[in-house]
Structure formats: structure tokens, C-alpha cells
Amino acid sequence: MDHRRKRNAEGAGPLAQAGEVSRRAMVAGTVAMTAVAAVLPLADTAYAENAEGPDADMMAFLLLSEALTGVSRQTLAPELVESKNKSDILNSDPGVDPINIKDEYFAWIKANDATSSFGKLLQIAKDNHQSLANIVPSVNDSADDMKFLARSIVLLWYLGSWYKPDDLKNKIATPQVVSPKAYTQGLVWQIAGAHPMGYSNLQFGYWSRDPRDPNRPALFDPAKT
Numbered sequence: 589m590d591h592r593r594k595r596n597a598e599g600a601g602p603l604a605q606a607g608e609v610s611r612r613a614m615v616a617g618t619v620a621m622t623a624v625a626a627v628l629p630l631a632d633t634a635y636a637e638n639a640e641g642p643d644a645d646m647m648a649f650l651l652l653s654e655a656l657t658g659v660s661r662q663t664l665a666p667e668l669v670e671s672k673n674k675s676d677i678l679n680s681d682p683g684v685d686p687i688n689i690k691d692e693y694f695a696w697i698k699a700n701d702a703t704s705s706f707g708k709l710l711q712i713a714k715d716n717h718q719s720l721a722n723i724v725p726s727v728n729d730s731a732d733d734m735k736f737l738a739r740s741i742v743l744l745w746y747l748g749s750w751y752k753p754d755d756l757k758n759k760i761a762t763p764q765v766v767s768p769k770a771y772t773q774g775l776v777w778q779i780a781g782a783h784p785m786g787y788s789n790l791q792f793g794y795w796s797r798d799p800r801d802p803n804r805p806a807l808f809d810p811a812k813t
Contacts, residue, residue: 656742668682674718687769705733705734708730733753737753740753747776748767771784
């Protein structure tokens, strides 16, 4: 009996060793794949390759949105960490907050822009990043495609719904709610001090208190030059 156990143990050695090599190979392969993925270019280089930094387009979107909506970028991106150098604001960190609605809106606009208007609007924001008051006049002086896309962006932030630029141009209202998250995060609810039907993040009994002042600086901060 002891001899059989000994032979079995000795016979198991090469198999166990082979299994160990296999696991090491798997780990090494995983590391190699991760390294390759890290250096591969991102899809859609029109937005991914940005000499100003990976977050420059998102920061331009926040500046554009602030100018168009009149709502401070800190409200639109609660975890925003701005560069101490005002001239370097495009290289600020837009942050990641628990809701992160800004990323969802950015991706939606990018996916639903039938023209190159979104990129052109972002460029306007970049060109005027030190003078936000110039953004709206620049948009008003642009082509119709850009102007109506800007209106769609305003409605998206306020209502959480997408109004196609062409529909707005033709005075047709066929909005699409972007997502359940967007339905609850429309700025209109914050401004009204209310909440959408079927959802509320307020504490029980909130209706017994006076509404919050919608003009407080924390929400509204007119664009400053």
C-alpha cells in the first residue's frame, strides 16, 4: 500500500509541474494583453487624440454647457477639480461623480450628431475658454446646424430628453428620454425645487419645508469673463 502511494505521488509530480507552468503562462499572457491594450489607440481619433490632454474635450463640453445653460460647471460636474491656472482650464480634471450624467450626455451627443457640429461647438468653447461670455455670441454667428445642436444640448441638460436639431429647426417636438438617469437629473427639477413623477431623493417630510431658493449661487453662476 505504501509503495503504491509513493508511486502515485511520484507520478503526480510532472502533472502538477505542468499545471503550474500553465497557470504562469496564463498570468503572463493576461499581463501582456493588458499592456498591449493600454498602448492601442482609442476608437474615433477625432475625439480621442487630443494634444491638450485626454479630458480637454470634456472640459470644453462643460464650458460650452455652462455658457449655454447659465448653470455653473461645478454644478454640472460636482467632482470637477479645476487647474489653478485659469489659462490652463482645459487640462482640468472633470472628475467622476456617483451619477456622472455629463459623460452620458457627452456620449449621446457625439453618437447622435449627424454632422461635425459637435466638434465645432467644442472648438468654440476651447477658443473662448478664458472668456465664456463670448461663447454664446460665437454660437449665434455660426451655421444653423451648430445653432440648433446647441439648443438640443440646452434641452438635454434641462429636461434629460433629446430633441433632434433637425426637429427643432422644423419646429417639430419628438423628444426622446435619454435614459432613466437622465429622466431624474434634468436641471429643471433642481431649479423648481421639485422632482420628477415617481422619483425623489429628498427626505420624508420635505414638503413641509419652504422650497430652496433657485437663484442661489451654488446653482446659478453667470459666465464670467
